[in-house]
Amino acid sequence: YMLKNADLIKNMVKKGHSIGNHTVKHKTMPKLANKANFDEFVYQIREFERNYYKITGKRLDRIYREPKGEYSYRTLSIVKDMGYKTFFWSADHYDFAGNVSKEETLNRLMTRYHNGAIYMLHPQNKGNYEALDEFIKNMKKLGYEFGLVKDINY
Numbered sequence: 001y002m003l004k005n006a007d008l009i010k011n012m013v014k015k016g017h018s019i020g021n022h023t024v025k026h027k028t029m030p031k032l033a034n035k036a037n038f039d040e041f042v043y044q045i046r047e048f049e050r051n052y053y054k055i056t057g058k059r060l061d062r063i064y065r066e067p068k069g070e071y072s073y074r075t076l077s078i079v080k081d082m083g084y085k086t087f088f089w090s091a092d093h094y095d096f097a098g099n100v101s102k103e104e105t106l107n108r109l110m111t112r113y114h115n116g117a118i119y120m121l122h123p124q125n126k127g128n129y130e131a132l133d134e135f136i137k138n139m140k141k142l143g144y145e146f147g148l149v150k151d152i153n154y
Contacts, residue, residue, distance in 0.1 A: 001123070002048070006055045013056050018148040020063035021084060024048045030072040041075075045082055061150045063087055087149050089120035096122060102130035109135045113142075118149065 002009055012019060023029065023044040032041035045064075052060045064084040066075065076086055093100070093108035100108075105127040109119065121128045136146065 002051050002055065005123075009052070009055050013058065018061045018063065018150045019052065020061055020065060020087070020149065021045055021048045022065050023067050024051065026067040028068065028070050029066055029075045030070055033072060033074040033078055041078065042082075045079070045084075063150050065089075085152075085154070087118060087152070089118045090114070091117050092120045095125045095128060098122070098124040100125050100127045102127045105131035106135055110138060113139060113144070 009019065024047040025044060027040075027044055029041060029044065031037065032044065049060050052058070062084045064079050064086045065088065066086065069088060071086070079086055091109070091112035091114070093105065093112065095105065105121075105125070109131065112119075139146075
């Protein structure tokens with residue numbers, strides 16, 4: 001996705017967004033977190049880093065999200081040893097199909113907000129993009145602030 005959308009990635013970085021590692025091929029990482037597949041596990045992380053650097057000329061923020069939310073204590077430990085902090089989403093609105101409308105997105109986001117919320121939004125949904133401006137304005141009216149995951153300390 002990143003290589004096919006290099007201009008988007010460059011623009012996101014230019015605007016101050018934080019991009020984290022999500023692996024290069026979205027594989028089930030717990031299945032790779034063993035002696036036989038360890039090289040593939042590391043490749044998934046490092047190749048993402050290399051692609052990001054090719055596009056931006058910058059080092060990737062050391063944040064990570066497990067593909068599909070599938071993890072094991074071993075994957076979490078390996079990724080931590082590679083210098084990453086792992087984050088998961090706390091609010092998912094099941095937009096995998098790619099055809100969620102602006103109204104549906106906005107409704108789902110507004111019913112799932114909470115302090116410290118991390119939303120999972122997939123880039124193929126036009127409704128997600130269309131709803132974000134109104135959602136952010138609504139949340140600011142309610143007194144919420146927005147920040148980058150990389151700035152969360154734990």
